[in-house]
Amino acid sequence: MNEETLLSIVVPCYNEEAVLPETIKVLTKILESLVNEEIISSQSFILFVDDGSADKTWQLIRTQSEADSAIHGLKLSRNFGHQNALIAGIETVSDHADCVITIDADLQDDVRAIRTFVNKFYEGYDVVYGVRKGRDQDTFFKKYTALAFYKLIAKMGVNLVQNHADFRLLSRRAVREFMRYQEENLFIRGIIPLLGFRSAKVYYDRQKRYAGESKYPLKKMIQFAVDGITSFSIAPIKLVMSIGFLLVLVGGGIAVYAFLNWLMDHTISGWTSLILSIWIIGGMQLIAIGVIGEYIGKIFTETKKRPRYTIEINTMYDENNDKEPLSHERPYPENIR
Structure with missing residues (x-):
């Protein structure tokens, strides 16, 4: 002590x-x-x-x-x-x-x-x-x-x-x-x-x-978690990229399936698959843009150096306070470090 x-x-x-x-x-x-x-x-x-x-x-x-x-x-x-x-x-x-x-x-x-x-x-x-x-x-x-x-x-x-x-x-x-x-x-x-x-x-x-x-309501907790993840890792960007590749593979499989149906004259006109594809891929694009935007926003904030x-x-240095300010520097106790 x-x-x-x-x-x-x-x-x-x-x-x-x-x-x-x-x-x-x-x-x-x-x-x-x-x-x-x-x-x-x-x-x-x-x-x-x-x-x-x-x-x-x-x-x-x-x-x-x-x-x-x-x-x-x-x-x-x-x-x-x-x-x-x-x-x-x-x-x-x-x-x-x-x-x-x-x-x-x-x-x-x-x-x-x-x-x-x-x-x-x-x-x-x-x-x-x-x-x-x-x-x-x-x-x-x-x-x-x-x-x-x-x-x-x-x-x-x-x-x-x-x-x-x-x-x-x-x-x-x-x-x-x-x-x-x-x-x-x-x-x-x-x-x-x-x-x-x-x-x-x-x-x-x-x-x-x-x-x-x-x-710390829910909104602040979510933002805190996002800040923690994006401050230390680029894993979200890698995840989005991986999902993008997966969607490309799924799209390729659907294209092959559609081609085979065309060869066998089993094509069915409709819009369900088209609409689903647009919504899924469109949603993924927006998510990807959002994730990348989060990182770009952090870069923007960092470059301003505010x-x-x-x-x-x-009050430690307030002239209107009667207390004496603490000394600016104190030697470190030798028996501790």
């Missing part, structure tokens, strides 16, 4: 006013406990990232930030999405923290696992994954679609930690290596295993949302 180790907890928030007071209370209690036991530095802090919330999320963060030196806030200028909010928080604390823990604000992840995360960090692990033990809290549809997604993406060669979301610990060097990945469509759950550092898993029971509504997020307010 090293009481000089500075821990930062990054919490992305989007319209979380219903749950945020309890989240702040619970996380502050955990942080204070670790500090009092001299497990982490007294300068350790929590950074709440407001991802363009339309409710009172930022007011709550700002008020708590002014009242407690262990709480900071980062306000993005608009909603950039959960993954970009995570990146914004991680990059903001990267020069201050010896290790960073990311956790959602809904209190579904077991905050008691944070202590185990830190212990694993002291054992020499640069990445610690929070992995849920099961999906008993999920609906039937969400449970089996999630499992299907993990199986599908694994077959495509993407190395994901099953049943792991964004509850994890990263050491400083893991954070710095992660920050070298500059693509616009950054699928964090797929990138972290690519870092290659020593990792561990901590299993926990996922709870029901404390309050508020889920920020920033992933824009920070409107950062």
Whole structure:
């Protein structure tokens, strides 16, 4: 253990006013406990990232930030999405923290696992994954679609930690290596295993949302899955090409069958087979164009090199905030690395 180790907890928030007071209370209690036991530095802090919330999320963060030196806030200028909010928080604390823990604000992840995360960090692990033990809290549809997604993406060669979301610990060097990945469509759950550092898993029971509504409806979950697949694999394009070849073979077989019927004078005039062929092939063409368009769209986005997020307010460096800003750089504890 090293009481000089500075821990930062990054919490992305989007319209979380219903749950945020309890989240702040619970996380502050955990942080204070670790500090009092001299497990982490007294300068350790929590950074709440407001991802363009339309409710009172930022007011709550700002008020708590002014009242407690262990709480900071980062306000993005608009909603950039959960993954970009995570990146914004991680990059903001990267020069201050010896290790960073990311956790959602809904209190579904077991905050008691944070202590185990830190212990694993002291054992020499640069990445610690929070992995849920099961999906008993999920609906039937969400449970089996999630499992299907993990199986599908694994077959495509993407190395994901099953049943792991964004509850994890990263050491400083893991954070710095992660920050070298500059693509616009950054699928964090797929990138972290690519870092290659020593990792561990901590299993926990996922709870029901404390309050508020889920920020991942079906539409967002589908888009998230599509982004994950297309960010790491060209398998969908290969699949479409394979189906195209198969349709050509089927078309050739139908042509031979029609020719034989013509030789035997068994031709029957009609439009059913023609219409079916038009709809099937036309549908496949549209699917193929859509899949290719998804990749071209990603290329278009990447070439523009636009920033992933824009920070409107950062209480760590806000001149109107009475708190002293954290030091820009701290030496890494020698007995840890």
